Amino acid sequence: MSIHLTSLVNQLRAILGKMEVALGTIADAIVWTGSDGKIQWCNTAFDKLVNRPHILVLNSKLSDLLFLSLADEAVAPESYPNMRVLAGEYEITEEYECRDGKHRSLILEISGNCVELAGGDRSSTLVIRDVTQAKHWETEGYLAQQKQAETLSLLQATLESTADGIIVVNQEFNVAVFNQKFIQMWSIPESLLQPSQSNERFKFMSEQTRDPEAFIARVKELFYKFPEQEAFDLVEMKNGRVFERYSQPQWKGDKIIGRVWSFRDITARQQVEKALSESEIKFRRIVENSNDIISLIDLEGRISYISPNLAKLTGYETTELEGIPFADFIHPDDLPSCLDAVNRVVTTGERLEVEYRARLKDGSWQWQATNLAKTDDIDGQQFSL
Structure with missing residues (x-):
C-alpha cells in the first residue's frame, strides 16, 4: 500500500472515529441492521436501551433485544420496523410499546430509513426515541386540564345556581368571573364586561342607584383604603328596588388579588316587612284604644x-x-x-x-x-x- 493510500485510510479511520464519538453522545438510540435483520452497528444509547454490552449487541437480531408490541399484541419478527423498512412498508415514524427483562414498560418512537449499499445490498437505519416520560407528562397534563375543566364547570354551575348576582374583579378592576344573575340584576350589556370597559361599567352601575356618588365612593374606599375589609350594606336603586351588597377581598396565599361582590334583590322582602310593620302598628292602635x-x-x-x-x-x-x-x-x-x-x-x-x-x-x-x-x-x- 502506498504512503498516500495509507494516509487516506488513516484519515478515513479518524473521521469514522469522530463520527462514532459524535453519534455516541446523541440521546436517541441509533441502530443499523442488515438485510438479515442482524445489527451491524449501534450507538451507546442503543446499548443502554437494551441493557446489553456493545459486543453482545452486534450481530444480534433486533427482535431478540427489543420486545415490541402494538395494542398489547407482540410484534412478529418479520414485522419489526427494520424488516418493514427493508420491504418499503414502514411509515416515517411509529410508536411501539416495549418491555425489557425487568418488565419495564416503555413507549418508543421509532423512525426508519432504508440505505442502498454498493453491490445492491440494503440496510435499515432506525432512530429510536424513548418518549415514555413525555407521554406520562402529556397524560398528566391532560388529566390536570380535565380536572381543572371539571372544577371550573362546578364553580360556574354553583355561581349560576345561587340567587345572588356575583362578580369578581381583579386589582385592575377588570372582570374575572361573573354569573348571569348579576347581568340580569344590573341589566349590563356583556360588552361592558370586557377589560377595556371597566370605567364605563362602573359608571353604568352607579347611574342606576339613587346615590351614584355614594356608590362610587364606597367601592373605591373598599378597593384602595380598606382592601382587607369585608362589607355589608344596602344599595337603593332609582327604580325602587333594594339590593343587599356583600363584598370581601379575594386572596391568593397572603396576597389580595381582587374583590368579590355579591348582590341580592330584597325588594319583595322589604315590601313584606313594611306591610307587616304597618299591620302591627294598626293592630297596636286598635288594641290600645x-x-x-x-x-x-x-x-x-x-x-x-x-x-x-x-x-x-x-x-x-x-x-x-x-x-x-x-x-x-x-x-x-x-x-x-x-x-x-x-x-x-x-x-x-x-x-x-x-x-x-x-x-x-x-x-x-x-x-x-x-x-x-x-x-x-x-x-x-x-x-x-
Whole structure:
C-alpha cells in the first residue's frame, strides 16, 4: 500500500472515529441492521436501551433485544420496523410499546430509513426515541386540564345556581368571573364586561342607584383604603328596588388579588316587612284604644301579652303581669271552671265565654266576663282572653 493510500485510510479511520464519538453522545438510540435483520452497528444509547454490552449487541437480531408490541399484541419478527423498512412498508415514524427483562414498560418512537449499499445490498437505519416520560407528562397534563375543566364547570354551575348576582374583579378592576344573575340584576350589556370597559361599567352601575356618588365612593374606599375589609350594606336603586351588597377581598396565599361582590334583590322582602310593620302598628292602635283588656296566654298558662288599658281597669301595669300565670289572679272558687274552659278551648278550638272574679291591685275582687279563643303564632299555640 502506498504512503498516500495509507494516509487516506488513516484519515478515513479518524473521521469514522469522530463520527462514532459524535453519534455516541446523541440521546436517541441509533441502530443499523442488515438485510438479515442482524445489527451491524449501534450507538451507546442503543446499548443502554437494551441493557446489553456493545459486543453482545452486534450481530444480534433486533427482535431478540427489543420486545415490541402494538395494542398489547407482540410484534412478529418479520414485522419489526427494520424488516418493514427493508420491504418499503414502514411509515416515517411509529410508536411501539416495549418491555425489557425487568418488565419495564416503555413507549418508543421509532423512525426508519432504508440505505442502498454498493453491490445492491440494503440496510435499515432506525432512530429510536424513548418518549415514555413525555407521554406520562402529556397524560398528566391532560388529566390536570380535565380536572381543572371539571372544577371550573362546578364553580360556574354553583355561581349560576345561587340567587345572588356575583362578580369578581381583579386589582385592575377588570372582570374575572361573573354569573348571569348579576347581568340580569344590573341589566349590563356583556360588552361592558370586557377589560377595556371597566370605567364605563362602573359608571353604568352607579347611574342606576339613587346615590351614584355614594356608590362610587364606597367601592373605591373598599378597593384602595380598606382592601382587607369585608362589607355589608344596602344599595337603593332609582327604580325602587333594594339590593343587599356583600363584598370581601379575594386572596391568593397572603396576597389580595381582587374583590368579590355579591348582590341580592330584597325588594319583595322589604315590601313584606313594611306591610307587616304597618299591620302591627294598626293592630297596636286598635288594641290600645279598645275598652276591653286583650291578652295572650301561652300553653303554660303564663301571660305573654296584655293591652296597656289594663291599668285603668285593674290598677296593674303591663310589666307587672307579663310572664305571670293568669291563675294567680283568679278567685279560688272560680278557678276550676276557668281552667276547664281553657282546656276545652285548647283541645277543641271552640270559642267560649267565662265569668269569674279577678283580683285587682288593691286586693279587691271584681267580676269579669272573658271571651276565650285559641290562636297560633310563630312560637306555637296560644289562647287569647
